[in-house]
Amino acid sequence: MKSYFGRQVVHAKVNKVPENIVSSAAFIGNICQRCGQNVHGKLPKNHFYCRACLALGRVSTLDVLLSLPEPNNFDGNDILSWTGQLTQQQKVVSDELLETLSRQREHLVWAVTGAGKTEMLFPVIHQALTQKYRIAIVSPRVDVILELAPRLQQAFSETDKVVLHGEQTEAYRYTPLVLATTHQMLRFKSAFDLLIVDEVDSFPYAGDQMLAHAVKNARKINSAVIYLSATPTKALQQQVKRQLLTTSYLPLRFHQHLLPVLKTTIVGPWRKKLPVIFLRQIKQFSQTKRRFLIFVPQVSDLVGVYQNIKNNFPDMLGDHVFAGDPKRQEKVQNMRDQTIQYLVTTTILERGVTFPGIDVLILGADEKIFSENALVQIAGRVGRNKDRPTGLVKAYVQHTNFKVIAAQRQIRQMNKRGQQLGGRV
Structure with a gap:
């Protein structure tokens, strides 16, 4: 049952739906309900499948999507084992992230490369875990996730976590902390209380409607989203100007030295x-x-x-x-x-x-x-x-x-x- 919590699992219509599992249409009209796109490939007898999210496995008009509401079935006894100290500037940003979580809003951290963004996240992740929240840390690029994983393991060594990407060998399991590529969010539905998108301006996320849909669909209605970037897109900057997005700005690296000039x-x-x-x-x-x-x-x-x-x-x-x-x-x-x-x-x-x-x-x-x-x-x-x-x-x-x-x-x-x-x- 846990494998359905906050997930969208593709299931053939001809097969019996497990008891107590919620079944929903894979398509409404021509729109794929997993990825929100309208890009089809033809199948016999006027059926079709979604080509946009085919890389995650085929979903067609012959399928349904199975799910269970996210119950936040966690103990909340997670310990932050990181013993480092934030700089004064990092502490200001970290406190603003705690406020973002409390107010359940969207927030951009605009910080130079090497500012220590990961360490600034530790307090808000810890706070979310103690509140029995479910958290996803995602990035468009697998290299970012593979670099984050051991650092999160050190900081939250006793917290169960899973790493999800296209080349993984580890099987999915229900955990309070998920590290994943943004594509993997297509498999989730109303799952996360806190969703952190690292390198939000990078390819393939920037300008990709499907991945934006994936992140939006994976978060709960009442949730917080934190975007991280050293070089935010013009669209993100416009959201800040229009006050649709709060922001923290940190133009200095953690070691207090300036950036090398090109x-x-x-x-x-x-x-x-x-x-x-x-x-x-x-x-x-x-x-x-x-x-x-x-x-x-x-x-x-x-x-x-x-x-x-x-x-x-x-x-x-x-x-x-x-x-x-x-x-x-x-x-x-x-x-x-x-x-x-x-x-x-x-x-x-x-x-x-x-x-x-x-x-x-x-x-x-x-x-x-x-x-x-x-x-x-x-x-x-x-x-x-x-x-x-x-x-x-x-x-x-x-x-x-x-x-x-x-x-x-x-x-x-x-x-x-x-x-x-x-x-x-």
Whole structure:
């Protein structure tokens, strides 16, 4: 029975519905009741299925959706085992999140990369757990969830939790704390009293009506939603201006140092031949053993850049990774474990992953794939550790580019505000 609490479980109409389980139509008219979309694939005898949420398993007019109301069947004796301390600025934000929970409203945390957003969430998560609330922490990107999971495990070691994403092997079970990709919210209905969306501005969530529907449908009518972002979309900023969304703003990292400013170097056609000035920087990394990321615009750029570096610096261990890489999780973990010195990557690692003490190089930063916010996020990979709160972020471009200039301006503006709070270089 627990597997139906606050869930939407697809069930064939021809099969008997378990006793006491609520059955509802999978479609009302042409609208899929799991994802709210109107995108069909044809089946025999005028039946059809939803193509929009097919990745989560087929739901068709031959099915119903089974559910049970969320009973909050938890003991509320959860302990926060995290013993760290919040900075004064973090404490202000954390208190505002507690008020958000109390008032059951929607709230945006607009905080620079490396501000310590996860730690600021601990008090509100703990408060929700003690009130026997059900909580979901979701993100559009699986890497973010995989990085959050061990940190939440350390902070709430005695709280039962489940991690849900498309590549998981762990079976679903009923728990007070759920960590998941935003797609997984399509499986829930009126389940959560507190729903936290991390990296709310990132692909594929930003601008996706289906995922917005999933989050809205997964929360209870009376509930709190917290959005987290270092680079909120214009739409979110408009909601703040129209007072549809309350906000907390934190322009300073937890270690009180300012953000590394993006530097630029103009080079020739780098795909034909890697620039000498770029290879000179790699040589310096090789000599100093500094760990680093290289961002490239396209998947097709990965192998060429990686092989070139490997040929020039055979003693330096590295790898390359992209979104569809079957060994993606393994390679990212190798970088975390410091078994390799560098990764050549696409924008898939622009956010949500933390590698202490790294530097970052961006090849082709003037190309379309690198938006202003993407460049700010990429720069935010650097200087996140209190033992090395600074570092190098360098963009290699063939032409002066307004997006790069805008990203530099955004970082400087945040640093100006950070200085007003006592931030230092």
